[in-house]
Each structure stands twice: as C-alpha cells, then as structure tokens.
Amino acid sequence: MNQTCRRIRPDLHAWAFGRLDADAQVSIEAHTKSCAECREVLEQVRTAVHFLDQWEPPLPSRDLTARIRSAVLAHDPSRRAGVRQRIVAALGGPWRWTIPLRVAGVALIVLAIVVVRRSVLDVPVDEPGVRDVQVSVGASPAPTPVDIVVPDQRAAFDAFSKIVSSRGGRLVRRRPVGDGLEVTCAVPESEVAALLKLVTQLGEVTRPASGYRDGAGNVVVVLRHSGAGVAR
Amino acid sequence: MGAHPQEAALVRAAKQGDRESFAELARHYQGPLYGFCYWNLRTRQDAEDAVQATLLKALEYLDQLEDDTRFRPWLYRIATNVCLAEHRRAGRLSPLPDDDGPAPLADGGPAPTEALRRREIREALQRAMGTLSPIQREALWLFHFEQLPYASICDTLGIRPATARKRVFDAVERLRHELQAYRSLL
Numbered sequence: 001m002n003q004t005c006r007r008i009r010p011d012l013h014a015w016a017f018g019r020l021d022a023d024a025q026v027s028i029e030a031h032t033k034s035c036a037e038c039r040e041v042l043e044q045v046r047t048a049v050h051f052l053d054q055w056e057p058p059l060p061s062r063d064l065t066a067r068i069r070s071a072v073l074a075h076d077p078s079r080r081a082g083v084r085q086r087i088v089a090a091l092g093g094p095w096r097w098t099i100p101l102r103v104a105g106v107a108l109i110v111l112a113i114v115v116v117r118r119s120v121l122d123v124p125v126d127e128p129g130v131r132d133v134q135v136s137v138g139a140s141p142a143p144t145p146v147d148i149v150v151p152d153q154r155a156a157f158d159a160f161s162k163i164v165s166s167r168g169g170r171l172v173r174r175r176p177v178g179d180g181l182e183v184t185c186a187v188p189e190s191e192v193a194a195l196l197k198l199v200t201q202l203g204e205v206t207r208p209a210s211g212y213r214d215g216a217g218n219v220v221v222v223l224r225h226s227g228a229g230v231a232r
Numbered sequence: 233m234g235a236h237p238q239e240a241a242l243v244r245a246a247k248q249g250d251r252e253s254f255a256e257l258a259r260h261y262q263g264p265l266y267g268f269c270y271w272n273l274r275t276r277q278d279a280e281d282a283v284q285a286t287l288l289k290a291l292e293y294l295d296q297l298e299d300d301t302r303f304r305p306w307l308y309r310i311a312t313n314v315c316l317a318e319h320r321r322a323g324r325l326s327p328l329p330d331d332d333g334p335a336p337l338a339d340g341g342p343a344p345t346e347a348l349r350r351r352e353i354r355e356a357l358q359r360a361m362g363t364l365s366p367i368q369r370e371a372l373w374l375f376h377f378e379q380l381p382y383a384s385i386c387d388t389l390g391i392r393p394a395t396a397r398k399r400v401f402d403a404v405e406r407l408r409h410e411l412q413a414y415r416s417l418l
Binding site for chain 2: 048
C-alpha cells in the first residue's frame with residue numbers, strides 16, 4: 001500500500017457508504033482502476049455496508065409507547081433533581097446560598113472530625129474499637145516511660161489495668177511503640193508512688209523510673225514483651 | 233427519521249410545563265432512539281430501558297437546552313451517555329449473543345431458507361459489532377443509520393471533527409475485516 005492508497009482510504013469508505021461528493025469520486029475511481037488493493041478494499045467495505053443495510057432491531061415491546069407516555073406524564077422532574085438543586089431551589093435562588101452552603105458544609109465536616117476525635121480520646125482505653133490513639137503533648141518534653149520487659153504483654157497489660165484501677169486511676173491511652181506497648185494512665189498524685197512500686201513487679205525494669213510523666217502529668221509505662229502475647 | 237416538523241414549538245411548550253407536548257416529542261423519537269440503543273446495548277430489554285431513561289432525563293433537564301431547534305442532537309447525546317453508563321455498569325464490552333431477534337416465523341413470513349439466511353447475516357453482524365467499542369458503534373450508527381454529516385456527529389457526541397472521522401473510520405475498518413468471512417451470505 002503506497003502513500004496514495006493510505007491517503008484515499010477514508011474516501012474509499014465514504015464512496016462505499018454513498019457519502020462521497022462527485023469530484024472526489026472521479027479521483028478515487030481513477031485510482032481504483034489502477035490499484036487492485038484499493039479495489040479489493042472497496043469491495044470489502046461495500047460488503048460491510050450490505051451487512052449494515054440488512055440490520056434491523058427486533059420489534060420493541062408492544063406496550064413501550066404507552067409505558068413511556070405514562071412515565072412522561074407521571075414524571076416529577078423536581079423529585080429526581082439532585083440534592084444540591086433541591087436545596088438551592090428550596091432556598092430561593094441559584095447563587096445566593098451557594099457559598100454559605102459550602103462554608104457550612106466544610107464547617108460541619110471540621111466539627112464532625114473534632115467531635116469524633118474528642119469522643120475517641122474520652123473513651124476508656126479498654127472499650128472495643130479504641131486502639132492506638134496518639135496524642136500530641138504540645139511543647140512539653142517527651143516523657144521517658146518506665147520500661148518493663150514482661151513475659152506476656154497481654155497478661156501484663158491486664159495486670160497493669162487492674163493496678164491502675166486499684167489505685168483509683170484510669171487508663172488514658174495505649175499505643176504500640178516498637179516491640180512494646182506504651183500505656184498512659186492518670187492516677188491521683190498520692191497514689192503514684194504506690195502504683196510505680198506495684199508496676200515494677202510486672203517484669204524486669206530496664207529504665208529508671210524518672211521522667212515518666214507526660215505533659216499532662218500522666219504516668220507513662222512501656223510494657224516491652226519478651227514472650228508471644230501481644231495486646232492489640 | 234428526521235426532526236419533528238414542529239419540534240421547536242413543542243420543546244418551547246414542554247419547557248413551560250406542557251407534558252403533552254413532551255409526550256409528542258417522546259412518541260416521535262422513541263423509535264429511532266430504540267434502534268440506537270439496541271444497536272449499542274444489543275438486548276431488547278436494555279434498549280427499552282435506555283429509551284425510557286433517556287426521555288425522562290431529557291424531560292428532567294429540558295430547561296438546560298438552550299437552543300430549542302437542537303433538541304434532536306441533544307437527545308442523542310443523552311442517549312449516548314445513558315448507553316455508555318449502561319456499558320460501564322454492566323461491563324458489556326465483549327460480544328453478546330443476539331438473545332431476542334425477530335419473532336419466530338408466522339404465516340406470510342419469509343421462506344425458511346431466507347429466514348435462515350437473514351438470521352445468519354444478523355448473527356454475523358452481531359459478532360462483528362461485538363468487536364467494536366461502544367464509542368465506535370455510536371459513531372457508526374450516527375454516520376450510517378442516521379446519515380448525519382460529521383459536523384452533526386461531533387455535535388451529538390461532543391467530540392472534535394477529527395475524532396469523529398477516526399471513530400467512524402476505525403469502525404468501518406474493523407467491520408470490513410470481520411465480515412469478509414461471511415461474504416458468501418450476501
């Protein structure tokens with residue numbers, strides 16, 4: 001196939017479909033007389049056109065006209081309009097409320113995020129679904145937790161929870177730190193010393209109990225497991 | 233089928249809430265739309281559903297049609313989108329059997345051999361059509377069955393002239409190759 005054949009191929013199609021103007025037809029006809037390949041292409045396209053001409057869809061259902069008519073007469077355009085259109089229509093103008101609505105939408109999303117975050121943080125740590133909560137302590141220096149190697153992290157966590165409860169405190173959060181589990185708890189100041197004493201019985205203390213408080217005064221302990229049980 | 237002779241007046245009336253006017257437009261265009269949708273979706277049920285969806289969408293968004301004389305291409309554009317959405321939903325990009333062809337032969341119908349030949353032709357074309365993409369099928373429909381010029385095809389499909397020409401060209405080339413094996417049926 002030479003350049004001419006490539007160039008005139010769309011015109012060959014148009015000719016076979018009866019969509020070629022007379023002038024172009026003369027030119028194409030002259031080419032096809034001397035080009036067997038284009039003659040063959042022309043015949044093949046004409047074959048395709050014959051097939052297309054014999055195509056017809058099956059008859060539609062007899063009730064299609066009535067069905068569409070009743071659907072048209074019964075259709076309520078406002079009912080199918082988008083939510084935004086309905087809100088805008090209800091408020092009385094296409095643009096008047098657009099910006100306030102968007103601002104209100106963003107504010108709602110921000111508010112929802114704040115509420116969710118606060119509610120998550122306020123939930124006791126042992127409630128189902130509360131996991132790996134991280135809290136920024138702002139500009140306060142990062143605490144150096146009491147670091148305890150325990151044979152069974154899950155059992156140690158359960159025991160630690162009971163100790164905290166027995167001293168009148170509560171768990172604030174927990175999160176995995178490396179192979180350990182960092183647990184933060186709030187206990188009355190008068191109970192901190194007793195708590196630390198009991199906690200050190202859970203396993204081998206590898207870090208001195210100093211600087212173990214976070215910016216809020218909570219006691220931070222890391223239960224670093226040496227066994228298989230992992231509290232998650 | 234061409235545009236309705238009173239199309240612009242009917243569209244204007246329908247925009248003002250006259251449902252009977254729109255019902256008249258729907259009656260006029262449902263046949264061509266059915267052919268278009270069947271050509272694209274290839275089952276009668278899907279085609280009928282698409283026709284209804286197209287007309288109801290047109291009714292719903294009629295106030296967005298700026299030029300009342302351009303209802304027909306606008307309607308086909310909606311139908312195009314409805315069919316493409318159906319393709320995306322159903323993933324029907326592969327050939328489908330012609331599951332609901334013309335009704336069985338009745339008295340006065342074509343002779344059995346002729347009926348068989350027609351069926352074979354239809355099946356051959358269905359197979360070949362199955363190799364076309366949805367957008368090629370739409371362009372070919374508008375080009376051949378609606379006899380639209382390229383400018384109107386562009387208008388209907390919302391594409392550039394060069395794109396319209398390429399889609400039609402590719403579709404014809406594909407059909408040309410696919411149908412050669414069935415030349416003896418003609």
